[in-house]
Amino acid sequence: MSSEQSAQPSAPDTARPGRLTGAAALTALEGLALLVGGVFILVEAFTGAPDNRQQAVTGGITLMVLAALPLLAARGLLGRRSWARGPAVITQIMALPVAWTLLQADSMLIPGGIVLAVVAVTALVLLVSSATTAALGIRRPGDPDDGDPHDTPQT
Numbered sequence: 328m329s330s331e332q333s334a335q336p337s338a339p340d341t342a343r344p345g346r347l348t349g350a351a352a353l354t355a356l357e358g359l360a361l362l363v364g365g366v367f368i369l370v371e372a373f374t375g376a377p378d379n380r381q382q383a384v385t386g387g388i389t390l391m392v393l394a395a396l397p398l399l400a401a402r403g404l405l406g407r408r409s410w411a412r413g414p415a416v417i418t419q420i421m422a423l424p425v426a427w428t429l430l431q432a433d434s435m436l437i438p439g440g441i442v443l444a445v446v447a448v449t450a451l452v453l454l455v456s457s458a459t460t461a462a463l464g465i466r467r468p469g470d471p472d473d474g475d476p477h478d479t480p481q482t
Contacts, residue, residue: 343407347462350453351404353446354415357422358397365390409463416454422447 369387377383397418403411422443429440453459460467 344458353450355401361394
């Protein structure tokens with residue numbers, strides 16, 4: 328690639344919208360939090376004195392495996408893959424009951440619940456925005472067709 332080609336800005340219609348980037352960043356943040364939590368629990372299972380080592384190991388591995396969903400979704404969103412919106416939305420919906428549970432605690436978990444709720448709701452709003460759906464090539468029901476002659480019914 329020549330220096331002239333690399334210096335040219337990308338076309339405006341191919342630029343990734345900020346809302347899509349924001350949704351990907353928040354989804355990745357949730358995935359990273361799950362991964363860090365899983366690693367922490369796993370390390371504590373072997374270096375600390377858990378009540379039940381097997382349960383701690385299982386919990387840590389489970390969190391690390393669950394981290395794969397939002398991390399893959401975030402990567403797909405950054406790559407403008409339409410399939411990635413579904414797992415990202417599911418991640419946010421799964422985060423809301425967790426946030427609610429944290430908010431019901433009488434402890435230091437309440438700020439974590441507030442942060443998780445704000446992140447999940449913000450990511451959901453970004454994921455369903457028209458800029459995000461357009462960037463991912465997702466058509467809403469009732470939208471006029473894109474002019475593809477293969478979509479028109481034969482009479």
